[in-house]
Amino acid sequence: MQKIWSVVLVLGFSVAQAPQGAVLLRLNDAGNAVVVGAYQGGRFIQAEKLTRLEARRYQVFGPLGRINQAQGAGGLKTPDICDWNRETPLTLLERRAMQYPAYALSAPWNPQPRAVTSFAPAAAHRRVVAAELARLNIKKAPNITQALRTDLDGDGREEVILSANQPGFSIGEGRVEGRYAQEVGDYGLVMVRKLLSDTDLRTFVLDVTHLDKPFDGTEGMPTVITRRIGAILDLDGDGKMEIITEDWMHEGVGSTVWRWNGRQFVKVLEWGCGV
Ligand SMILES: [Ca+2]
Numbered sequence: 001m002q003k004i005w006s007v008v009l010v011l012g013f014s015v016a017q018a019p020q021g022a023v024l025l026r027l028n029d030a031g032n033a034v035v036v037g038a039y040q041g042g043r044f045i046q047a048e049k050l051t052r053l054e055a056r057r058y059q060v061f062g063p064l065g066r067i068n069q070a071q072g073a074g075g076l077k078t079p080d081i082c083d084w085n086r087e088t089p090l091t092l093l094e095r096r097a098m099q100y101p102a103y104a105l106s107a108p109w110n111p112q113p114r115a116v117t118s119f120a121p122a123a124a125h126r127r128v129v130a131a132e133l134a135r136l137n138i139k140k141a142p143n144i145t146q147a148l149r150t151d152l153d154g155d156g157r158e159e160v161i162l163s164a165n166q167p168g169f170s171i172g173e174g175r176v177e178g179r180y181a182q183e184v185g186d187y188g189l190v191m192v193r194k195l196l197s198d199t200d201l202r203t204f205v206l207d208v209t210h211l212d213k214p215f216d217g218t219e220g221m222p223t224v225i226t227r228r229i230g231a232i233l234d235l236d237g238d239g240k241m242e243i244i245t246e247d248w249m250h251e252g253v254g255s256t257v258w259r260w261n262g263r264q265f266v267k268v269l270e271w272g273c274g275v
């Protein structure tokens with residue numbers, strides 16, 4: 001009987017030491033970490049629903065994998081703009097050149113069980129993007145801005161994850177900045193190519209936008225077309241990786257988490273801040 005109790009005590013102690021579930025932060029720059037959401041008790045939770053956040057250790061990721069680690073002090077703060085957002089103090093632990101946005105994940109499992117690699121897109125990939133642009137009546141050339149491959153769901157077949165943007169990305173002071181559409185047809189697109197069987201190769205468009213008529217300033221807002229793959233991480237610990245996409249709008253930015261449900265990619269978390 002004594003022995004059983006000591007086992008229970010040890011388990012209780014280890015639970016207290018390692019926070020359960022996962023917390024995902026978006027780093028907009030070195031001094032700003034905002035909560036995208038969490039995975040707790042078997043479900044994804046939007047940032048504004050979180051009531052507390054304990055001190056945690058984070059691994060920091062970009063589109064190609066781990067780029068830093070960080071210590072979160074815990075606590076949640078509501079910023080002046082975007083008062084549905086929740087910020088938390090975070091200190092990067094490695095002195096490395098960083099590109100933002102980046103994503104900090106605290107999770108007790110391996111967030112990237114299979115490597116994500118970048119590759120030079122081939123003519124076949126440009127044809128796939130061109131076909132999707134043609135389907136949307138976008139008369140611009142395919143300009144692939146990110147070409148990544150990994151086995152997202154661990155079925156032994158690699159998926160190809162592409163972003164295409166016209167105009168391409170703009171990076172200033174280590175930060176990706178949204179590009180405004182300049183001409184009709186300028187676009188941003190994120191898609192996945194996935195084999196559903198050995199011969200059934202499908203395209204899944206996660207996000208796409210384009211300028212469909214000239215902007216003269218009399219109505220609406222100018223269109224920001226930048227669409228990007230932010231990171232590819234297992235956010236719920238099931239061994240399958242989710243895709244974080246990034247979007248930009250006029251004076252606003254967003255991140256969306258997409259999970260493969262066996263048939264399609266569905267949104268499980270959305271974060272945004274715009275004025
Ligand atoms: Ca796969």
Ligand SMILES: [Ca+2]
Pocket residue numbers: 233234235236237238239240241242
């Ligand atoms: Ca997962």
